[in-house]
Amino acid sequence: MITTALRMLIGDKTKLLGLIFGVAFSTLLICQQVSIFAGLLGRASSVINDVRSADIWVMDPSVRTIDASYPMxxxxxxxxxxxxxxxxxxxxxxxxxxxxxxxxxxxxxxxxxxxxxxxxxxxxxxxxxxxxxxxxxxxxxxxxxxxxxxxxxxxxxxxxxxxxxxxxxxxxxxxxxxxxxxxxxxxxxxxxxxxxxxxxxxxxxxxxxxxxxxxxxxxxxxxxxxxxxxLKAVSSSAFRNESIMYIIENTGIPVSFGTVVVLGAIIGVAIVGLTFNQFIMENLKQYAALKAIGLKNRRLLAMTLWQAGFVCVIGYGLGLGAAVMFFRSTADVDALRGFYLLPEVAGGVAVLAAVIVLLSTLVSMRRVLTVDPATVFRG
Amino acid sequence: MSSTTIQHSQKHAPPSGSDAAVVCRSIEKSFGEGQARVRVLRGTDFDAKAGEMTFLVGPSGCGKTTLISIIGAILSCDDGDIRVLGDDLRRMRNGRLAEFRLDNFGFIFQQFNLLPALNAAENAAIPLVARGYSTRKAERVASEMLDKLGLGEHTRKIPAQLSGGQQQRVAIARALVHSPRIVICDEPTASLDAASGQRVMELLRDAAMDHERAVIVVTHDDRIFRFADRIAHMADGTISTVEQGKAEHSKTAVAPEDTTP
Incomplete structure (x- = not known):
């Protein structure tokens, strides 16, 4: 029934595009924002990274970041x-x-x-x-x-x-x-x-x-x-982490980026949730007919999960591709130097995209599972 | 050809002869609670035998849809006995009921309920795919069935590209493609004009009638009564009268040749 599930989805091109757009938009926004945030944090420790031959940094005990030193x-x-x-x-x-x-x-x-x-x-x-x-x-x-x-x-x-x-x-x-x-x-x-x-x-x-x-x-x-x-002496890696944590704890940057990321996720859930719910509602009678024919809830659940998975994979792929294009096109921009898509970010956003799609489809899945097959006999 | 048996007022009588595909005894079904409770079926008795086309007719709200929902293992009754192909439906759990429907029933709905994104062959193939056929094999068998129903040139068309009569023929193919023992048709001609309705019924009769298959048709359309072996009139939740039909069946049964997954 996987093919049937996917054909149902692909057959409604408008909603399919809406669903894919929702996931792709969230993926692009979150990938881009998290990567830039990671790049900014990387800049907080760029000097430490560039001094590769040293593995210990010594400083005045009051120093908490590479960017604010107190002379010794x-x-x-x-x-x-x-x-x-x-x-x-x-x-x-x-x-x-x-x-x-x-x-x-x-x-x-x-x-x-x-x-x-x-x-x-x-x-x-x-x-x-x-x-x-x-x-x-x-x-x-x-x-x-x-x-x-x-x-x-x-x-x-x-x-x-x-x-x-x-x-x-x-x-x-x-x-x-x-x-x-x-x-x-x-x-x-x-x-x-x-x-x-x-x-x-x-x-x-x-x-x-x-x-x-x-x-x-x-x-x-x-x-x-x-x-x-x-004096305060720490390893390079510890000082790197400390400098990054200083930025996180003492600037509004994490809140700013975090807000955009959360908004991206919410918008994704909203777009995907509403569109998927509309798709399910329009096909509810057909799901009821499938139930009447003899398909079990488990099978219908699998069908909706395949549909959700399809949207997730295509949407995430397109969003990730757009994010890669963005960072490639800005690779030569000095102001954006050091901002690139980290594999960890791509992996994390993949999980997030799956969560977004799963959350979005939960309500719709419930409708499929609870639809009364007898409704097909009611005109 | 054996005849349909409708028995009245036999409270909890034992199921009739072994050739009865459907045996309902004293079926009770109510909806709602308290003062809003509506008793829809009131000790209804109903039998349908293989090889016959039994019509179930009556005014709106008399309980026809509830009865076929119970016969079709979609709805459970509150009381009474219901045996389908010798199995007691009341003893089956939901999962088993779904399997039972898939194996033994074919449904034809008033609104066709075809999946709009799937073409005719894909729609007709659904029961086979659900039973584990490969998509390719299921669509091949479904296409053969559609061909026998005169839709051989339309197997790749989606429902929106087909007329109402053609869509109902796809629904008939879907109902018959897995060679079910019982076919339940809910107002199969209600959404069709007179000529299309007659044509669909002729095709249904030719394709569905088989000595091992019982066909139950719920309808308001008296223009198609001539296809019935028996006509059971229902009123207020019980079968009021049963009359002999005037059906002259075509004996050419149509079934897919290969139904093994």
Whole structure:
């Protein structure tokens, strides 16, 4: 009877389109919103992700996120280096700075100063230039999104000069750093240079990034650092999660996205529920006839579930396809960099779409199950 | 040909002879509760034998539809005995009743009740598909039945593309395609003009009448009484009179050749 059930559904093209549209719309909306939300959260930890060589982050005990640091004394670096299990530790400066081009374009940027000697902390992927170039005078490296922000329409290149807080800086490399939460433009330079581009106070060191020794877990070493120095030390993954949770707990972003997601689900349930109910009501006499002929409730239930499943699969497929198209079409948009459809989101929305369709069809199913087959004899 | 037996006023009498396909004794059925309770069937007795076309006629509200619903194992009675093909319907549970209907009954409804999205062959094939036939085989058997009913060129048309008479013929095919022992027709000509009604009844007679099959027709249409072997008149929930019909059956039974799933 599966074919019969599907033919019944396909035969009513208007309602079929309505049902599929409902599921597809919800799928697209929820996929897109959840993915962008996940992308935004990813930006909250993008700097941590880009500093791959370190697995421990050390900071002032009051710090709760990568985006708000409280400077530490430079002497803390030596104390951390002295803790057992620490393979190496280097300073990291992080701040925000205003950048102006010669053409007068002004942008806000996240600036990261890495250890002058080792240059540890700079992302590995260089599109133009080399990491060694950062040793040159006034040398900075920026991300492609930042370059295009500063020089709209220009091809990526090196050698251009910028003004950072009234000081000259020269782009020597383009590196593939992800945009940060606070700004699309990310600048990497030497620690000593970074501090001159900003106006730090007495203490300037934002973070200490460190590596745990062979065979030691970063969590254990981080705990050692905390115990020995009184500073807050956490593993990279813990700091990543903490930064993300900070955004979730302290901004209205989750509520905003969550509202859209819930609305998407409600609209899906409403469209699919009403349309499916109308479809069932119009076919109720036929269901009664099928019951009279001898089909059991179990079979009729299976038929409606197949119809619901068909709508769910097609609607979800189309919605997912539209979401993929959206993210593909925006892949080159720097403002949306890092926003892409996660497999986890696609999987989660598949479950949600199934729940939406199931919820929507429950009332209709009840009508099918309770319809009196004797009604077929009543004119 | 055996004759239909309608017995009156035999309270809880034992079922009649072994050739009776349907035996109803003292059937009671009421609807509603308290003061709103309506006693629809009042100790109704009714028999129908295989090989006969029995008409059940009477004014609206006399209980015809309730009686055929009970005979068709769709509705349960409050009291009385009902045996269909020797089985006591009152002892069967809902699931078994559904199986019993599927195996033994063919229904023809006043409004045809064809699935609008399915073509004629698919509609006619439903009882076979429900019994486990593959869709392809069921549609092949259904197409053969439609061909015998003169719809061979319309098997791929959906109901909306067929006339009322043609739709009723599809319903007849659906009712007969699985070779049921009992066919129940509810006002089969009510939605048709006179000529179409006559044609449908001729086809029904030719296709359905078989020495092993009982056909029960509920109708108001006295223009088709000539097809009846027996006419049972019903009034106020009981069979009031029974008259002999004047049917001259075609002996050419029509049934699908292969009915194994």
């Amino acid at each position: 004394r430079d002497t803390e670096l030596s104390r951390v280096r002295g803790v057992e299990g620490v393979a190496w530790a280097v300073p990291l400066f992080k701040s925000q700075v205003q950048v102006r081009t010669r053409e007068g374009r002004l942008e806000n940027a996240v600036i990261l100063g890495v250890d002058d000697a080792s240059l540890i902390g700079v992302p590995n992927e260089f599109l133009l230039g080399r990491v060694e170039d950062l040793a040159l005078p006034d040398a900075i490296a920026i991300n492609p999104a930042g370059f295009r922000l500063l020089f709209p329409g220009a091809e990526l290149d090196v050698g251009r000069e910028l003004e950072l807080n009234d000081r000259r800086a020269r782009i020597v490399a383009i590196l593939d750093a992800a945009p940060a939460f606070a700004a699309n433009l990310t600048i990497y330079t030497r620690y000593s240079l970074a501090t001159t581009y900003t106006n730090p106070g007495r203490n300037v060191m934002s973070f200490i990034i460190a590596r745990s020794g062979d065979g030691l877990s970063p969590e254990v070493v981080a705990q050692n650092i905390t115990d020995r120095t009184g």
